[in-house]
Amino acid sequence: MVLLGMGWVLLGLFLLSGTYYKKLTGASDAPFLSPIAWEDHLQVFKGAVSCSLSSEELQERKADLRKLVMSKVDRKEVQANAYVFYFKDDPELLKHLMEFVQKEKACCPFFKFDLSILPFEKGMALQISGSDEAIEMVKDMEASD
Numbered sequence: 001m002v003l004l005g006m007g008w009v010l011l012g013l014f015l016l017s018g019t020y021y022k023k024l025t026g027a028s029d030a031p032f033l034s035p036i037a038w039e040d041h042l043q044v045f046k047g048a049v050s051c052s053l054s055s056e057e058l059q060e061r062k063a064d065l066r067k068l069v070m071s072k073v074d075r076k077e078v079q080a081n082a083y084v085f086y087f088k089d090d091p092e093l094l095k096h097l098m099e100f101v102q103k104e105k106a107c108c109p110f111f112k113f114d115l116s117i118l119p120f121e122k123g124m125a126l127q128i129s130g131s132d133e134a135i136e137m138v139k140d141m142e143a144s145d
Contacts, residue, residue, distance in 0.1 A: 051137070052107045061103070062141060068096040074123065082129035083138050089121050097126055110134050 051058060070085075072093055077084040087093055094117075101113045111134055114127040128138055 061107075065100065065141070069093070069100055079129075081132065081135055082127050083135070084125055084127045087124045087126070089123050094124060097124065101126075108134075108137070 053061060072087055072090070074086045074088060076086070087097075097115060101115065104111060104113070110130055112127075112129045114125075114129070116125045116127075118125060129135075
């Protein structure tokens, strides 16, 4: 019963986010309660893209990331609003990837992370996606490598 109630609340928030987005963009021709696309949800958070780490903490995080994760990337795909990093099967690396995602969620909650364990021991994939501004942060991090 509680889960059903929470589902209705989430549905209501999703529909009302469309109204908020329409106010931001000036789109008044859409119905009052209309859902919006994922890309449009990202625009609701526009301007909220800032890391909570100090510059010293950020430099330490980048160094750890390069050493423990990025040095192990087999290949990378750049998509419209995402980067996908592929890795070989490695239990220790999986642990580092999970720790990385947990730490990033704490300081950069605007990123979306998808970690996949690929079938037939073909490795792992980590997708980092977000708004254009968030993806620029990933590009900047890569440029500093």
